Amino acid sequence: MAINTIVSQLEKAAEHFGQKTYLADKNDSGWNPISFDNTKNLSRCLASSLYHLGLNKGDHFAILSEGTSKWVISEFALLYNGVASVPLSVKLLEEELPFRLNHSKSKGIF
Secondary structure (H helix, E strand, O other): OOOOOHHHHHHHHHHHHOOOEEEEEEEOOEEEEEEHHHHHHHHHHHHHHHHHOOOOOOOEEEEEOOOOHHHHHHHHHHHHOOOEEEEEOOOOOOOHHHHHHHHHOEEEEO
16 A cells, blocks of 8 residues: 655646646746646755755754745655654744754754
């Protein structure tokens, strides 16, 4: 029996929906769409880079971001590597950030 994970769902969606838009960010010239395929590929490339930088399964890595496509891609990259994501609110006070990062034992931050 295959295990159903968020990463396996992205893989299946990329196979099924390919170039259809999955994510989009708004900029000065309108919406910038990102397909299912591109989301998967960007996530896997980032996952590979993190692995080569020494991030290992079971490590913790923080994400400080609003809800953007970069957040989603970063999250998938961490999941591909079996890394625990530590989501941090952009509304944290400046003095709260070091405590949260240290307490979570995060190896880094996006």
